Structures are given as structure tokens and as C-alpha cells.
Amino acid sequence: MRVALLLAPGAQSETVTRLRDAVRSFNRGLDIRLRFLSIGIDLHELSMDDPAEASQGVDELLLQFDPEAAVLIGDGETAVAAAAAVVRQHRTLVRLGAGRRAGANADAARAVDRLATWRLVDSDEPAAALAREGLTAQCIRVGDPASDEFGRSIIGALRTVRQRAPGDGTC
Numbered sequence: 001m002r003v004a005l006l007l008a009p010g011a012q013s014e015t016v017t018r019l020r021d022a023v024r025s026f027n028r029g030l031d032i033r034l035r036f037l038s039i040g041i042d043l044h045e046l047s048m049d050d051p052a053e054a055s056q057g058v059d060e061l062l063l064q065f066d067p068e069a070a071v072l073i074g075d076g077e078t079a080v081a082a083a084a085a086v087v088r089q090h091r092t093l094v095r096l097g098a099g100r101r102a103g104a105n106a107d108a109a110r111a112v113d114r115l116a117t118w119r120l121v122d123s124d125e126p127a128a129a130l131a132r133e134g135l136t137a138q139c140i141r142v143g144d145p146a147s148d149e150f151g152r153s154i155i156g157a158l159r160t161v162r163q164r165a166p167g168d169g170t171c
Helices: 013-029 049-067 075-088 108-117 124-132 150-163
Strands: 002-007 042-047 069-074 093-096 120-123 139-141
Touching: 002 013, 002 049, 013 069, 013 150, 042 049, 049 069, 049 075, 069 075, 069 150, 075 108, 093 108, 093 150, 120 124, 120 150, 124 139, 139 150
Parallel strands: 002 042, 002 069, 069 093, 093 120, 120 139
Antiparallel strands: none
16 A cells, blocks of 8 residues: 655654554565565655645655555644645545644644545544534544554554545544
């Protein structure tokens, strides 16, 4: 599975590190024969600092890498621009950290969550925020990024994204 990891400002380094580690661990655990069947996860990252860079960079990454899904972590106008670029190219957008509504970027977070094909939440509070907004479809709980289970939950969520049609998951 080819996955584009899009990092906007506000992407928590612990979450990003755990995601990278989970992908590396998953790929290492595959039998060599399975790697040739595209069962592994090929992760390409793009860090973005501003909306213009996000829009152009995401467009280029999607065209060159042709991922099956784009996982977006971060907030603000840059995250909105990245999400819009993914949606414009009719790609699967996975929002990690969906449902967070605190701070100055709450409106941008709401916009990104509305654009997302799949929403990954880490606790009850973000899930409740999505429910209040009618965004519980295509939602997967992945747990706290600080937990030992987080990496396995992310890998499981990516499998779900790959195997299921939108509408199958609910928070």
C-alpha cells in the first residue's frame, strides 16, 4: 500500500514518530515473499509550512507517487489547503487527529474533517465532536498516540481504509 504522509503545522512529533515506527515494524515483520505482493506500506512524507506550498507540494506528490491514501496530520490553513489538494485529485484522505476543536484552528480542523474520506480519532471527546457535526461515518478509533497499541491501531486503520468502501466505519 502506498501512503502519502502529509505533515502540516501542528503535527505532533510523538504521533508522527509512532506512525513511522509502526510502518517500519509492520514492513520488517512481513515475509520476504509478501513484500512483492504490495502488502507492505510504502510511506512518502511531505512537510508543509504554508498553504501555497501545501497545495503545490501535495499535487506533485500525488501525481508522482500515486498513493492509495493520503494521511494528513496537523492543523490550520495549511492543512485545509493540503486536504483540498487531495480531494481535488479524487484521492482518499485520511485525517489523523480528527474531531479536535480547540484553539485558533478549530474552524480549519472542522473544514479538514469535512473533506476527509476517513477520520481517525484518539478519544471520546473528538468522537463526540464529530457526532455533533454529523461526521461519524468513515470514522475509526485509533486510541491515544502515547499508548503502546497506537501503532497497531494505525496499521489496522490503514488496512480498513484499503479494504472497505467509505461508509463502513463509525465512531
